[in-house]
Amino acid sequence: MTSLADLPAVERLPYDIARIRRDFPILKREVSSGARLVYLDNAATSQRPVQVLAEITRFYRDHNANIHRGVHTLSVEATELYEQARAKVARFIGAADPREIIFTHNTTESINLVAHGWARKHLQPGDEVVISEIEHHSNIVPWQMLRDERGITLKYIPMLPDGTLDLDAARSIITDRTRLVSITAMSNALGTIVPLDVIVARARAVGALVLVDGAQSVPHMPVDVQTLGSLGVDFLAFSGHKMLAPFGIGILWGRLPVLESMDPFMGGGDMILTVSMERSTWADVPAKFEAGTPNVGDAIALGAAVDYLSALGMDAVRRHEREITDYALRRLADVPGVTIFGVPDAERRGGVISFELDGVHPHDIGQVLDTKGVAIRTGHHCAQPVMLALNVPATARASFYIYNTTDEVDALASGLEEVGRFFGVRK
Amino acid sequence: MAESGLMEDLYREIILDHYRQPRNHGTAIEPTCSADGANPLCGDQVRVDVALVDGVVEAISFSGQGCSISQASASMMTEYVKGRDTAAALQGDEAFQQMMLTGEAPDIDGFDDIAALAGVAKFPARVKCASLAWKTLAQALADGGGSVTTDDGSR
Ligand SMILES: Cc1ncc(COP(=O)(O)O)c(C=O)c1O
Numbered sequence: 001m002t003s004l005a006d007l008p009a010v011e012r013l014p015y016d017i018a019r020i021r022r023d024f025p026i027l028k029r030e031v032s033s034g035a036r037l038v039y040l041d042n043a044a045t046s047q048r049p050v051q052v053l054a055e056i057t058r059f060y061r062d063h064n065a066n067i068h069r070g071v072h073t074l075s076v077e078a079t080e081l082y083e084q085a086r087a088k089v090a091r092f093i094g095a096a097d098p099r100e101i102i103f104t105h106n107t108t109e110s111i112n113l114v115a116h117g118w119a120r121k122h123l124q125p126g127d128e129v130v131i132s133e134i135e136h137h138s139n140i141v142p143w144q145m146l147r148d149e150r151g152i153t154l155k156y157i158p159m160l161p162d163g164t165l166d167l168d169a170a171r172s173i174i175t176d177r178t179r180l181v182s183i184t185a186m187s188n189a190l191g192t193i194v195p196l197d198v199i200v201a202r203a204r205a206v207g208a209l210v211l212v213d214g215a216q217s218v219p220h221m222p223v224d225v226q227t228l229g230s231l232g233v234d235f236l237a238f239s240g241h242k243m244l245a246p247f248g249i250g251i252l253w254g255r256l257p258v259l260e261s262m263d264p265f266m267g268g269g270d271m272i273l274t275v276s277m278e279r280s281t282w283a284d285v286p287a288k289f290e291a292g293t294p295n296v297g298d299a300i301a302l303g304a305a306v307d308y309l310s311a312l313g314m315d316a317v318r319r320h321e322r323e324i325t326d327y328a329l330r331r332l333a334d335v336p337g338v339t340i341f342g343v344p345d346a347e348r349r350g351g352v353i354s355f356e357l358d359g360v361h362p363h364d365i366g367q368v369l370d371t372k373g374v375a376i377r378t379g380h381h382c383a384q385p386v387m388l389a390l391n392v393p394a395t396a397r398a399s400f401y402i403y404n405t406t407d408e409v410d411a412l413a414s415g416l417e418e419v420g421r422f423f424g425v426r427k
Numbered sequence: 428m429a430e431s432g433l434m435e436d437l438y439r440e441i442i443l444d445h446y447r448q449p450r451n452h453g454t455a456i457e458p459t460c461s462a463d464g465a466n467p468l469c470g471d472q473v474r475v476d477v478a479l480v481d482g483v484v485e486a487i488s489f490s491g492q493g494c495s496i497s498q499a500s501a502s503m504m505t506e507y508v509k510g511r512d513t514a515a516a517l518q519g520d521e522a523f524q525q526m527m528l529t530g531e532a533p534d535i536d537g538f539d540d541i542a543a544l545a546g547v548a549k550f551p552a553r554v555k556c557a558s559l560a561w562k563t564l565a566q567a568l569a570d571g572g573g574s575v576t577t578d579d580g581s582r
Pocket residue numbers: 043044106107108109136138139184186187188213215216239382582
């Protein structure tokens with residue numbers, strides 16, 4: 001296992017948007033209509049820089065072997081690279097020990113791992129899990145399944161009309177019976193940044209653990225698990241593919257004693273200490289939770305992605321996105337017929353803007369924008385309770401990342417003006 | 428949007444016309460059979476009410492919400508079906524599904540406006556929108572009601 005002290009330091013680079021864009025060759029391509037790509041669907045998945053692509057190639061070309069079970073050179077190298085990636089991720093989120101980093105496939109698997117390995121073991125009928133109305137389906141459905149299986153109680157912190165959470169209600173919804181609060185740090189549908197302090201303080205006061213869905217926060221702002229929500233949290237789940245890394249690699253971070261108290265999620269190779277025909281004993285954390293051959297190449301590429309983001313600095317990433325979002329909020333508000341959902345200021349929202357255009361279905365908006373090269377997402381964004389609360393079937397959503405520019409926001413805005421003219425929006 | 432041929436393939440003027448002024452939309456009829464269709468992925472919803480007299484569609488009405496393609500297709504479908512018998516209506520459904528596969532407009536009577544939707548075949552993501560009203564109609568005629576959905580899960 002690579003220790004944090006063994007990691008090479010990452011050199012900080014200035015935030016040079018032209019240089020950053022050169023690292024993403026896909027941003028130069030054209031879409032089917034011949035227009036230059038304007039990629040504004042980053043909340044769904046980010047693009048990958050050449051550094052990450054090169055790391056994938058380098059691993060398979062020079063070091064490829066299965067890990068943990070070989071004495072030969074390649075296997076030793078692959079194991080070292082895999083464990084080094086684990087340490088890089090640990091440092092990136094302020095984890096005390098690389099053993100607290102579990103490689104999964106995505107946020108969804110990370111949350112399910114907690115539901116199976118921790119909640120199934122420790123929760124009794126009548127115990128409460130508290131989530132919120134603005135969660136992604138991946139932080140709703142596992143708890144509904146557990147409720148139906150185990151008779152736990154599932155409670156929701158409600159959303160207010162402006163897309164923020166009702167924190168007064170949260171104080172009474174989290175009770176002495178609450179064992180886990182599982183909450184997003186940022187809504188993928190509305191961009192709301194959740195003030196975790198209030199929720200974590202209340203959870204701590206009643207002795208509940210806190211799981212944070214960091215799928216939309218870890219890629220976009222500084223996150224330190226020791227100070228998250230001021231008091232620190234117990235679990236953090238996030239996905240590599242939203243932060244410059246390949247598909248198919250995700251993270252669950254958990255506090256070591258909590259992870260040690262958990263049952264494995266899947267059984268098989270690599271997660272055992274001994275196996276006899278009668279019984280098996282479990283390997284130590286994190287191997288206990290990484291049954292079978294892991295996604296070695298993509299874990300290593302996630303290490304490269306984390307290096308890339310660390311060189312930019314997550315405070316600089318957040319600053320850039322706040323500027324773009326602030327500009328976009330003002331620019332879109334000027335487009336006739338546009339209504340923006342959620343909080344009106346970029347201070348309390350991440351780089352996600354959900355909106356509607358009077359009288360035009362989101363699907364049509366997305367289609368017309370595509371002919372301008374502008375890629376946005378339309379639909380329910382896997383957050384149907386939010387759509388229900390807004391009383392809309394779907395929204396159009398633009399979401400930003402490190403490489404987006406104000407020119408691209410202008411392309412979105414003028415594209416929307418054209419959509420409005422095309423479908424005859426009045427106002 | 429003259430600069431983009433792709434756009435014109437999809438949003439033909441006659442389609443926008445049906446979208447802005449849908450025919451047989453929300454008309455009060457006394458239905459003998461009905462069905463609800465949904466495309467939860469994009470939020471398209473359509474309800475089709477049919478009044479059959481001796482196997483002939485005497486009156487038809489649709490309601491619901493959705494994108495221009497789903498709403499225009501529903502409007503066109505009702506115009507085609509009205510006054511035709513069940514067999515002809517189902518034949519229309521079959522011809523329509525075929526058109527979504529091939530992108531070729533079929534040579535059948537009454538398909539003039541509908542043929543404008545042939546271009547949708549080039550947009551796989553929109554085929555479900557265009558087909559919804561026809562699927563819902565077939566459901567209504569099949570066993571006098573029920574509901575259909577075209578969802579297949581998503582991000
Ligand atoms: C807030 C949030 N949570 C969870 C997820 C699920 O991530 P994944 O699909 O990578 O498991 C997403 C991604 O869409 C998200 O935005």
